[in-house]
Amino acid sequence: MDNAAEVQEREDSIKGVGCSRKRKEDARFVQGTGRYTDDLKLPGMLFADMVRSPYAHARIKSINKEKALALPGVHAVLTADDLKPLNLHWMPTLAGDVQAVLADEKVHFQYQEVAVVIADDRYIAADAIELVEVEYEELDVLVDPHRSMDDDAPILREDLVGKMDGAHSKRVHDNHIFNWQAGEKEATDRVFEQAEITVKQEMYYPRVHPCPMETCGCVASFDKINEHLTVHLTSQAPHVVRTVVSMLSGIPESKIRIVSPDIGGGFGNKVGIYPGYVVSIVASIVLGVPVKWVEDRMENISTTAFARDYHMTGELAADSEGRIKALRVNVLADHGAFDACADPSKFPAGLMHICTGSYDIPVAHLNVDGVYTNKAPGGVAYRCSFRVTEAVYVIERTIDVLAQKLGIDKAEIRRRNFVKAEQFPYQTCLGWELDSGDYHTALEKVLDAVDYEALRKEQQEKRAQGELMGIGLCTFTEIVGAGPSRNCDILGVGMFDSAEIRVHPTGSVMARMGTITQGQGHQTTYAQIIATELGISSDEISIEEGDTDTAPYGLGTYGSRSTPVGGAATAVAARKIRAKAQKIAAHLLEVSENDLEWEVDRFKVKGVPGQEKTMKEVAWAAYNNVPEGMEPGLEAVDYYDPPNFTYPFGIYLCVVDIDKATGETSVRRFYALDDCGTRINPMIIEGQIHGGLTEGFAVAMGQEMPFDEQGNLLGNTLMDYFVPTFVETPHWETDYTVTPSPHHPLGAKGVAESPHVGSIPCFTSAVVDAFAHLDVTHMNMPHSAYRVWQKVHELGLDQHA
Amino acid sequence: MAKQHVSFNLNGKHVDALVEPRELLVHTIRETLSLTGTHIGCESSHCGACTVDLDGKSVKSCTVLAVQADGAELKTVEGLADADGLHAVQQAFIEEHGLQCGFCTPGMLIRAYRFLQENPNPTEEEIRWGMSGNLCRCTGYQNIVKAVQTAAQTLQQA
Numbered sequence: 001m002d003n004a005a006e007v008q009e010r011e012d013s014i015k016g017v018g019c020s021r022k023r024k025e026d027a028r029f030v031q032g033t034g035r036y037t038d039d040l041k042l043p044g045m046l047f048a049d050m051v052r053s054p055y056a057h058a059r060i061k062s063i064n065k066e067k068a069l070a071l072p073g074v075h076a077v078l079t080a081d082d083l084k085p086l087n088l089h090w091m092p093t094l095a096g097d098v099q100a101v102l103a104d105e106k107v108h109f110q111y112q113e114v115a116v117v118i119a120d121d122r123y124i125a126a127d128a129i130e131l132v133e134v135e136y137e138e139l140d141v142l143v144d145p146h147r148s149m150d151d152d153a154p155i156l157r158e159d160l161v162g163k164m165d166g167a168h169s170k171r172v173h174d175n176h177i178f179n180w181q182a183g184e185k186e187a188t189d190r191v192f193e194q195a196e197i198t199v200k201q202e203m204y205y206p207r208v209h210p211c212p213m214e215t216c217g218c219v220a221s222f223d224k225i226n227e228h229l230t231v232h233l234t235s236q237a238p239h240v241v242r243t244v245v246s247m248l249s250g251i252p253e254s255k256i257r258i259v260s261p262d263i264g265g266g267f268g269n270k271v272g273i274y275p276g277y278v279v280s281i282v283a284s285i286v287l288g289v290p291v292k293w294v295e296d297r298m299e300n301i302s303t304t305a306f307a308r309d310y311h312m313t314g315e316l317a318a319d320s321e322g323r324i325k326a327l328r329v330n331v332l333a334d335h336g337a338f339d340a341c342a343d344p345s346k347f348p349a350g351l352m353h354i355c356t357g358s359y360d361i362p363v364a365h366l367n368v369d370g371v372y373t374n375k376a377p378g379g380v381a382y383r384c385s386f387r388v389t390e391a392v393y394v395i396e397r398t399i400d401v402l403a404q405k406l407g408i409d410k411a412e413i414r415r416r417n418f419v420k421a422e423q424f425p426y427q428t429c430l431g432w433e434l435d436s437g438d439y440h441t442a443l444e445k446v447l448d449a450v451d452y453e454a455l456r457k458e459q460q461e462k463r464a465q466g467e468l469m470g471i472g473l474c475t476f477t478e479i480v481g482a483g484p485s486r487n488c489d490i491l492g493v494g495m496f497d498s499a500e501i502r503v504h505p506t507g508s509v510m511a512r513m514g515t516i517t518q519g520q521g522h523q524t525t526y527a528q529i530i531a532t533e534l535g536i537s538s539d540e541i542s543i544e545e546g547d548t549d550t551a552p553y554g555l556g557t558y559g560s561r562s563t564p565v566g567g568a569a570t571a572v573a574a575r576k577i578r579a580k581a582q583k584i585a586a587h588l589l590e591v592s593e594n595d596l597e598w599e600v601d602r603f604k605v606k607g608v609p610g611q612e613k614t615m616k617e618v619a620w621a622a623y624n625n626v627p628e629g630m631e632p633g634l635e636a637v638d639y640y641d642p643p644n645f646t647y648p649f650g651i652y653l654c655v656v657d658i659d660k661a662t663g664e665t666s667v668r669r670f671y672a673l674d675d676c677g678t679r680i681n682p683m684i685i686e687g688q689i690h691g692g693l694t695e696g697f698a699v700a701m702g703q704e705m706p707f708d709e710q711g712n713l714l715g716n717t718l719m720d721y722f723v724p725t726f727v728e729t730p731h732w733e734t735d736y737t738v739t740p741s742p743h744h745p746l747g748a749k750g751v752a753e754s755p756h757v758g759s760i761p762c763f764t765s766a767v768v769d770a771f772a773h774l775d776v777t778h779m780n781m782p783h784s785a786y787r788v789w790q791k792v793h794e795l796g797l798d799q800h801a
Numbered sequence: 802m803a804k805q806h807v808s809f810n811l812n813g814k815h816v817d818a819l820v821e822p823r824e825l826l827v828h829t830i831r832e833t834l835s836l837t838g839t840h841i842g843c844e845s846s847h848c849g850a851c852t853v854d855l856d857g858k859s860v861k862s863c864t865v866l867a868v869q870a871d872g873a874e875l876k877t878v879e880g881l882a883d884a885d886g887l888h889a890v891q892q893a894f895i896e897e898h899g900l901q902c903g904f905c906t907p908g909m910l911i912r913a914y915r916f917l918q919e920n921p922n923p924t925e926e927e928i929r930w931g932m933s934g935n936l937c938r939c940t941g942y943q944n945i946v947k948a949v950q951t952a953a954q955t956l957q958q959a
């Protein structure tokens with residue numbers, strides 16, 4: 001074998017970055033030995049279940065626990081009055097507001113937690129909640145956020161009356177939460193006044209729910225003797241949970257252990273801290289036994305963290321060639337009854353100011369008002385980075401409207417406005433620095449792949465025959481990997497992340513990170529990063545996350561931050577190890593450090609064949625033969641504070657055919673090109689993209705959480721809430737380009753959320769495009785058959801000739 | 802509530818259990834018998850995470866009473882592998898990256914196991930319909946379809 005082939009063979013055997021390595025986590029999952037929260041059974045464990053409000057807005061006149069307490073097997077019934085002495089009846093939210101743990105005198109949304117029952121098992125607990133008698137006095141309900149700030153609107157938050165200094169701004173009404181702005185208002189308005197062309201489009205991004213297959217839950221276990229609290233829970237951010245639990249309970253963080261075991265999908269649903277967790281902890285402390293709480297599907301959809309619910313207006317000013325001169329975006333944000341959005345503290349509208357998208361826009365202004373309504377709190381990032389989905393939706397929809405008004409093709413108008421490859425790093429007018437991109441190349445690749453011209457021609461013919469065919473396009477830029485601690489923190493903790501790597505004497509590796517996988521395959525991919533950096537096969541590298549007793553502090557996994565932040569920490573920690581290893585290798589080979597070069601898995605003396613030490617040999621030496629003055633061992637920790645976000649992008653194209661008789665939309669083709677920079681595991685990336693596209697399809701085509709006038713949630717079961725099955729889900733075609741991030745140690749960007757963020761406006765673009773020749777500019781989601789049929793009917797297209 | 806005695810064959814072993822008349826089979830399997838591979842995603846027959854094989858049929862064990870399983874032959878995900886190693890469907894899910902968070906996976910596998918006996922040589926369309934009682938939020942199904950196709954091939958060759 002020649003030298004190059006031998007080196008390649010070693011390279012392949014390492015299974016490092018770029019390898020479609022099979023997943024390490026699969027063996028346990030396919031054999032039923034995954035360990036999810038609800039699988040945990042501790043001796044003496046009791047079960048908690050919630051009494052919930054049937055009303056959206058009501059005063060609690062009385063709560064009678066007698067009958068419930070009399071039921072054999074019931075150990076306790078707790079209400080806000082029981083939590084009051086502990087000062088735990090309210091808790092702070094991540095957004096600077098407070099939230100009732102158990103309803104205190106008043107309920108603010110349907111299904112709000114009113115009391116908790118602790119019983120021997122879940123059957124008895126379910127019986128007992130029926131026996132808790134709660135007397136309510138109904139109050140006027142506020143459902144429509146457009147009415148929240150009316151003079152005669154019912155006041156929801158009596159605890160805030162007269163407190164006009166909100167967490168983020170002055171409040172102008174008792175139901176107002178904040179006003180938040182970015183960009184230059186006057187300069188933007190001026191451009192609009194003088195512009196040749198302006199367009200304005202109102203759109204509603206419905207309230208939806210991430211709905212992971214596993215609902216939220218926990219097992220709290222307080223050891224009275226050692227005053228030590230252990231909580232297993234479904235959290236995407238276990239270290240933050242530990243800090244919050246310590247702040248709430250007064251128990252030192254050193255005596256709290258939070259464990260996120262296997263998690264059955266998160267998608268943003270498992271970022272928050274929910275009343276169920278708090279009451280289980282309290283109950284365990286009070287009763288001295290472990291307490292489990294697991295929500296059912298209705299509770300999950302109804303109460304633990306919705307997403308979106310943005311009423312948006314997008315406006316563009318342009319010249320007659322379609323070159324954008326200014327962007328104006330207005331948002332009315334429905335936050336429900338408590339502001340429990342999970343955003344970096346300084347950004348009450350998340351990263352909504354990425355709404356200039358992939359375009360070179362000279363000036364822009366964004367205005368967001370958040371208001372209270374009688375709905376569940378939340379506002380999480382459902383498979384996206386803090387409001388990026390909303391931002392991408394508003395710009396992509398509005399640029400389509402501009403194209404339509406000018407009669408310019410929607411691909412062409414994007415070409416004219418894209419930030420050009422040579423403009424990177426590019427400063428957006430709303431304050432972000434896009435790190436890298438090449439939008440034009442990616443767009444042409446997609447248009448060629450699908451033969452765009454032919455599709456447009458076919459559409460012409462179809463239209464002539466009265467058929468409805470639509471072509472959707474979305475050319476998005478995301479902002480992921482929160483984030484630089486200069487502008488990103490959660491409750492004051494900077495949004496860095498961490499890795500700790502130990503190389504054992506025999507050359508195997510144990511590494512722990514501050515993030516937590518929920519299906520992304522961290523056990524597989526982090527090992528690949530270390531394998532490449534250290535030349536040790538990823539099969540010999542074990543990855544652990546989620547146990548705050550062993551893992552280094554990190555902010556967790558959401559907003560596509562694992563690869564941009566945790567992955568960077570992993571690479572940097574590994575590089576620290578390699579730097580030390582190089583010194584040891586030099587010592588062993590009796591040469592200077594600078595005489596060595598690295599080749600896959602070993603240090604070689606430059607120009608002296610055969611003089612080399614493998615990383616494994618160095619690892620052994622690190623424990624018995626290190627240079628004078630060096631401490632033994634081979635391990636490193638890195639807390640990585642990213643210099644910037646990463647900005648993955650993509651070009652998505654969708655072709656739909658709409659049945660005029662039923663309104664059914666069939667997705668004939670969906671072509672997704674993603675650029676996430678360096679690709680660590682192509683198999684996993686592709687899987688993540690399939691999943692994200694499917695969740696995007698769900699949102700665009702069917703998901704919504706409608707409320708009636710009394711604030712009743714109409715659709716909180718899997719019967720009503722759309723989760724696509726095998727049958728509805730389209731076939732996905734994927735493609736990629738690679739534009740590495742210049743500031744990430746590996747050049748990698750986040751990827752798993754792009755397909756969700758990018759596909760949703762693409763579906764709307766396609767559906768609207770089917771009606772574009774009839775002057776339709778926008779249709780609100782979800783594009784269910786009934787709603788699309790309504791449009792068909794309104795336009796008289798279902799009438800026979 | 803007075804408990805009832807039930808016995809059934811679970812993954813090849815005879816099992817006796819005392820259950821409440823109202824107890825759901827999924828709870829008996831998970832809590833009393835401590836086999837936690839079978840999951841709960843909705844308790845309302847929609848998601849399929851609780852799918853088990855009962856007398857040669859795929860059933861959602863959140864919608865079967867334990868007493869109804871008296872005398873039955875039951876198989877859960879824990880019973881798929883044998884002394885020779887993983888079952889072809891398990892191997893195929895790993896090969897084709899047919900799982901991510903793993904929560905739907907046991908239900909998917911036990912359904913695929915039965916489906917490929919009902920239809921050993923399915924088309925993609927038939928797989929999509931045949932598996933449609935099982936929901937997944939992570940994979941977008943495409944790789945699960947591939948995994949079922951791969952498993953079908955392996956089983957046919959065997």
Ligand code: FES
Pocket residue numbers: 840841842843844845846847848849850851852861862863864
């Ligand atoms: S738990 Fe049985 S179908 Fe969902």
Ligand code: FES
Pocket residue numbers: 213264265519899900901902903904905906936937938939940
């Ligand atoms: S792999 Fe997560 S639900 Fe299917």
